[in-house]
Amino acid sequence: MLETSARLLRLLSLLQVRRDWPGADLADRLGVDVRTVRRDVDKLRSLGYPVDSTPGVAGGYRLGAGAQMPPLLLDDEEAVAVAVGLRTAAGGTVSGIEESSVRALAKLQQVMPSRLRHRVDALAATTVALASNGPAVDAVVLTGIAAACRAHERLRLDYRSHDGSESRRDVEPHRLVHTGTRWYLVAWDTGRADWRNFRVDRITLRPPAGPRFAPRRPPDEDVRSFASWEIAVGQYRYQARVTVRAPAHVLAERIPPTSGLVEPLDEHSCTLRAGSNSLDGLAVHLAVLGFGFTVHEPPELVEHVRTLADRLAAAAPAAPAPATPPPPHAPAEEP
Numbered sequence: 001m002l003e004t005s006a007r008l009l010r011l012l013s014l015l016q017v018r019r020d021w022p023g024a025d026l027a028d029r030l031g032v033d034v035r036t037v038r039r040d041v042d043k044l045r046s047l048g049y050p051v052d053s054t055p056g057v058a059g060g061y062r063l064g065a066g067a068q069m070p071p072l073l074l075d076d077e078e079a080v081a082v083a084v085g086l087r088t089a090a091g092g093t094v095s096g097i098e099e100s101s102v103r104a105l106a107k108l109q110q111v112m113p114s115r116l117r118h119r120v121d122a123l124a125a126t127t128v129a130l131a132s133n134g135p136a137v138d139a140v141v142l143t144g145i146a147a148a149c150r151a152h153e154r155l156r157l158d159y160r161s162h163d164g165s166e167s168r169r170d171v172e173p174h175r176l177v178h179t180g181t182r183w184y185l186v187a188w189d190t191g192r193a194d195w196r197n198f199r200v201d202r203i204t205l206r207p208p209a210g211p212r213f214a215p216r217r218p219p220d221e222d223v224r225s226f227a228s229w230e231i232a233v234g235q236y237r238y239q240a241r242v243t244v245r246a247p248a249h250v251l252a253e254r255i256p257p258t259s260g261l262v263e264p265l266d267e268h269s270c271t272l273r274a275g276s277n278s279l280d281g282l283a284v285h286l287a288v289l290g291f292g293f294t295v296h297e298p299p300e301l302v303e304h305v306r307t308l309a310d311r312l313a314a315a316a317p318a319a320p321a322p323a324t325p326p327p328p329h330a331p332a333e334e335p
Contacts, residue, residue: 007032011040015051015063022060037061076116083108083120088129093181095136134181135201142176144205145185149173154210155187160202162235168206171196172213177227179258184231186223188216195219197230228257229273236275240282240301244272246291254289279304 007030014029015021027034041051041061050064086108089101109117148155155173160166171187174195178184183200195218220226233239244251248264251272255262260274272293276282283305286293295302 008040008044011037012044012049012063015061020060020062026061079108079112079116080119080123083112083116084123087124093134093136093178093183094139094142096139134179137183137200141203141205142183142200144207144209145173145200145203146176148209149175151209152212152215154190154213156206156210157198158204158206159198160204169198170210171198172216174215174218175223176200177224179231182258184227186218186227195226197227197235224257225261228261231258232260233273233275237277238279238282238298238301239275240273240286240298241296242272242274242286243269243294243296244289244291245269245293246289251289251291280308283308 010030011026014026023034023037027037030037030040032040041053044051052062052064054060054062083105086101086105090098090105092098109120112120145155147153152172155171157169157171158166159169170190171185172190173185173187175186176183177186177197185198185200185203187196187198188194189196218226220229243265245268247267248262248270251270252262255272255274260272263271263273265271272286274282274285276285279301282301286295286305295305
């Protein structure tokens, strides 16, 4: 579908450049045979784009009058998906693309059939977007990183860590990860000879990009698992491993992948791995899950939970014993 759509757009561009095109010339420009050009022209006509043709050896194709806007080369669901994506981008976490997204959406709506435009307008009229709490990233930085990932080019960057300290890094970018509120770069840090997770909003690129590199084997076959571990567990001082007495799918509904990793043990229990710089924060987080649990590590958390449990037990006075009802009176004996 994407290859065909790209070829149709290229065909439209060629027809607008020159008044008359022999079919053989169009086929040569597009890298296809004359029969494919004929089918593509029929496709444009079915989309409502006027293309005139003249038969014979010297015949060819000409763009009809009154056709300046390319047709919508997407099916209904694809068009709605693109429109929703543009609306989301207009108020999303990437700075600098809001206005561009609105302009692109306006252009898209111009070529949408009315049935699709009504669907998109209804969605917009009935949807309220909450403000994002995540930091916005620079669109230029984001696209620069994406280009380096695709071209396998090293990046030189200045990085600001969570404590405010700054460092200069040389990295081999692998993938961008979006959590919904934040963007992360998974990359091989050449100075530290290890894989790292970098928050994109803390990155300042230092152009130009470095030399090309041979891609390394990623730290995990699923880069999302590696990123989730680093975000939810690996970056913290205390890294907990806990058995929770609840099915994995039930716990996963309460624990987003940026707050912990859930791994099934059996149909009734699972392992939760979570991190924090505060033992109190970890203990309270576990206590309010609403399920029974057993802490395995780290040892500091095991001891902290014991101490906290004793403190909470002492804070709640023992319930008074229920009063013992008096024994029933024996019936009087007959004289």
